[in-house]
Amino acid sequence: EKYNDLALYFFVPPSKRKHYTFFSLTNCRWDLNSVPDYCSEQVKIIFSVLRDTILETGEKAFIYQGRTVTHHIVKIWLDLLKSMLREAEWSSDKLTPSLEDYMENAYISFALGPIVLPATYLIGPPLAEKTVESSEYNQLYKLMSTMGRLLNDVQGFKRESAEGKLNAVSLHMIHQQDNRSKDEVVESIKDIAERNRRELQKLVLEEKRSVVPRECKEAFLKMSKVLNLFYRKDDGFTSNDLMTVVKSVIYEPVTLQDESLT
Structure with a gap:
């Protein structure tokens, strides 16, 4: 399939640099059967990996859905x-964006879209086009991602500030009118994240007016639980404690207590 009049933008973190190098494919002609021959080698590599991932996911989804959903997966990655x-x-x-502009963009850049949304096609229940375009489906995604973004920003504030990056905490402090302390701002953001979690849970449990299958809604709720664990004490990406737990699950043998059969 070809996707015309779409702009695909790449930015890749170069090694040993803190800032990003941009690669943009303006007016990119999306052809999932080939790789554009007018791009840099790095962009070709990234495009190839994305193309293979999209095609593989689309093929698996077709088995469950009985229809092509590749166009939606492409849109998720483009967004x-x-x-x-x-x-x-x-x-x-x-530039210093407003907090509203930042959050409207940041819940998408938190990057749960390509993880959770394609997975809903692989759970089992059929998802009609109108279902994935529904306000309920998109609200599930937004609540989950907003919660994760806020928790990430709280735990990563010190590291990102040292790198000169803005996040929800720093923008709150820049734009606030009541001169609250950093700790007060952090607690306020945690409260907002918790409200998003509760609203997500309420939406998952809603049955009467729901158009999204419960099994699919559970995927959003389960990811929110993962996020709570990930950012419970610190930034899960740099947490030695969490890394130790993961390694123990993978590498340490499970010891079963012998039980008498008598």
Whole structure:
């Protein structure tokens, strides 16, 4: 399939640099059967990996859904890449967005879209086009991602500030009118994240007016639980404690207590 008049933007973190190098494929002609021959080698590599991932996911989804959903998976990735480009442009141009503009973009750049949304096609129940375009489906995604983004920003505030990056905490402090302390701002953001979690849980449990199958809604709720664990004490990406837990699950043998059969 070809997707015309779409702009695909890439930014890749170069080794030993803190800022991003941009690769943009303006007016990219999306052809999932080939790789554009007018791009840099790095962009070709990224495009090839994305193409293979999209095609593989689309093929698996077709088995469950009985219809092609590749166009939706392409859109999910494009939305993510465009949101990342926007953040990188803010950084390179030294712009300070409003908190509202930041959050409207940041829940997408948190990058749960390509993880959770395609997975809902693989759970089992059929998802009609109108279902994935429904306000309920998109609200499930937004609540889950907003909660994760806020928790990430709280735990990563110190590290990102040292790198010169803006996040929800720093923007709250820049734009606030009541001169609250950093700790007060952090607690306020945690409260907002918790409200998003509760609203998500309420939406998952809603049955009467729901158009999204319960099994699919559970995927959003389960990811929110993972996020709570991930950011419970610190930034899960740099947490030695969490890394130790993961390694123990993978590498340490499970010891079963012998039980008498008598």
